[in-house]
Amino acid sequence: MHEEPILQVRNLNKQFGNGCTHCRNKVDRQLEKNYCPICGTVYACQDVSLDLFPGEILGIVGESGSGKSTMMQCLYFDAPVTSGEAFIYNGELNGLNVFQLSPQKQRYIRNHKYGMVYQNPVNGLKMNFSSIGNIAEKLIAAGNRHVSSMESTGNKLLEHVQIPLFRSKEEPQNFSGGMQQRVQIAKALSNNPPILFLDEVTTGLDLSVQANVLDLIKQIQREWGISMIVVSHDLAVIRMLADRTMVMLNGSVIEEGLTDQILEDPQHAYTQRLVYSLL
């Protein structure tokens, strides 16, 4: 791909704890895992860099604790980064390190540039508000003040994610896990975001429901051409969705490349174990 990336992340670091003389210096730091045995500081993300190109799906795979979800939370401003830069090349914010922006500006990015689908729908939806209301919330946040237009947008989206229209005014708390996840996807898409994050979206769902949700994501990517970052511990999910893949271990990126390449010819010992366990 010769295009410019739409999202560029450079040296993202996220740590929990203040560090000590043993672990504070990045160059000398020699930790077996990603935490310091002396002071207990956890280095959840260590110098993570990535480029996301328009229209592609970037998969991030790793075991739990590898830092992949933390990285996504940082990108979505759910958690502050310790250090690092991120740039969005889409209109007015070009060239600004978004981690340095004010909370208001970051909220603007969430409302206009990003969509997010969490593993647990409780984090992404207001369970006791109607499904259509949940979608409207994102539209309202993006500045829409017209009920009828929001209602029709919402209904179209719900139809798209196969929620029957007569249930649009029902609260997601009455829905099955798969349906909740589809409402979340509809909400994430509602403001036409150029970038969509998906965090373990099929974990915890039945296999048949998983397939259904994955099909939906694939279809959305085809039709809408949204750039997506998909985080999963499940290489099967990554294989089905991602054009390119990054492998994370203990907070660091250990391997990246085209998904097919990684599956056929994994370089890192950890990736090799991961790929062979899939086959």
Add this chain to the structure above:
Amino acid sequence: MKNKTHFAFFDEGSKKEIRRTTLKAVAIPGYQVPFASREMPIARGWGTGGLQLTLSLIGKEDCLKVIDQGADESVNAVSIKKLVQQTTGVELTDQTEDASLIQSRHRIPEVPLTEEQILVLQVPTPEPLRDVEASEYVTKRLHAEEEYSGAWLLLFEQIMKYGKTATGADHPVYVNGRYVMAPSPIPRFDNPKMHTSKALTLLGAGREKKIYAVPPYTDVTSLAFEDYPFTVETFADQACHLCGANDVFLDELVDETTGKAYYQCNDTSYCIDRLNSQEQVEVEHHHA
């Protein structure tokens, strides 16, 4: 061992603190300024926020009017008036025009206020986002980041469920285009009176420990979607059975013998004023 009571109940230190808070509130229209909120001789939830404002502002030359849900003679209004008068000796009035300080619970008087007047409103729940977010820590951040989707969402949900917004009193407003504010549970009918009001409006929540303000001539707009405009309560073609007013907020009463509803001005002093001037006209007409 009898203590000498201070003028206006409080010690001067307490009054100063409340005034400083009030000044900050005036400087940032619609922003809820936290304050320590003293315990008062009347109960929390019974107007202690308003009372603290009144007592911190009142001087010997002031003339005070207190109304509760529109009525000067409602027991709680009387109780508040009594306390203020006992500790200050100021003049009391029922006449809106005569008052320099008006403390009110849940109504703005029908007579337009002037630059010389201060309206103090009693507030039970100052946080307009409380129904969508229980945590004070979070709502404070939402205000700071100007994130009001929650307030709009509440209205949207009502439209989805009932086909229209179904707020009763306390319909949220934008103040000066920045802060979303709970106007205290005044009926929607009174919301427009806040807009570019000539009088200073102060709102005090004693239990929740917040003071906020709408300075004179400030824009106040009720939250409403483009295709669902804000509406006030309507009383169809009803009029006050005493004075005949039909452009005011009416109380609905039931005739005990017939069981039928009839209507009466909620603002009692306004109603009496109208009755008196009608009588004046009749008398003059009669003598002429």
Add this chain to the structure above:
Amino acid sequence: MGYVAVKGGTKAIEASIERLTYDRLQESEVIEVKTIMATMRALVDQVMSESSLYSPFLAALAIKQAEGSMEEAVFIMRAHRSTLPRLHYSNIVESESMLVERRISASFKDIPGGQILGSTTDYTHRLLDFSLASETKLENDQWMKNYVDKLEQAVSPQDEVLFFPKVVDYLRQEGLFGGHELDDTPPTDITKENLSFPASRSARLQTLTRGQTGAVTALGYASLRGYGQVHPTVGEVRVGMLPIYVGHPNEPEQTEEDSYYIGEIKVSEVESFVPVSVKNEQNEAELDFEIGYGVCYGQNETKAIAMSILDQCLEHPEASFPTHDEEFVLLHIDSVEATGFISHLKLPHYVTFQSKLNSVREVKRKGESNEE
């Protein structure tokens, strides 16, 4: 002639207050404030604690005026408190300086200094004592004389005042508790500043100690029973008098000699030991102890213990129980706030209800016209 407002409200209030006085006086009995102070110590203590104003006389007066209603007495005291200028903060009080009347530990049988059961109802049988219905001053005086005689024979006075070390210090010496550096940051004064979140520990402790006894106990109990993660062992409960000093107002350099003794207050103080799981140097989970702290005016041990539980709960907000949520706990335990807002529901809501009614009717009307 002209119309005038009906003075209904004014008349009704006057009549109601008269009736209240009538109810208090109708049996023509007068209770002396000093009688309340002398015979209702627990009630006086509780009122002082919840109103955060230490004055047995004023508390007893408030109880008399409130005819024994706790919420009413606390309310009166708090309102009175608002009229008092606050001129000084006391010096820091070290509770080792307490003149201990009662001191027990549920953690150790042999605590340095020994356990002192003191005066407590804990081991009385809660049977109605009908003899109290006809006790006489003469009998009581005789009992007192006998008791004092007995004491004089059994106990000989000492020249020195005996102070008791804290149980937790003994455990610190053993290395079972980590030490903390002295932190003399001036505490938040929640009566002068609005409680803001996240609250400092000083603000939390102040809110808890003036909390309604029933509310603090109920939430502490809820945590203990399962809606919380704190199950403590009481390290030490002590009750006794603490001397209070204030510094010289105009001396920038303070020495202890400059301080003025202004009196003593009775308090109940509790230190609870709460097992918590911490990571050791090898990042393995290990059990350790933390201390929950409770203190309140007067003798009110249940409240102080419940407070120590809630203190620990609020130190661990990560647990997903309401008892660990500081906004949930701190904003709902104050007597004046809770009783005030509940009772405000008695006020007329004519306008607000009319407004809601209007909305409901509009919605219904719209529903009907849609069906047509």
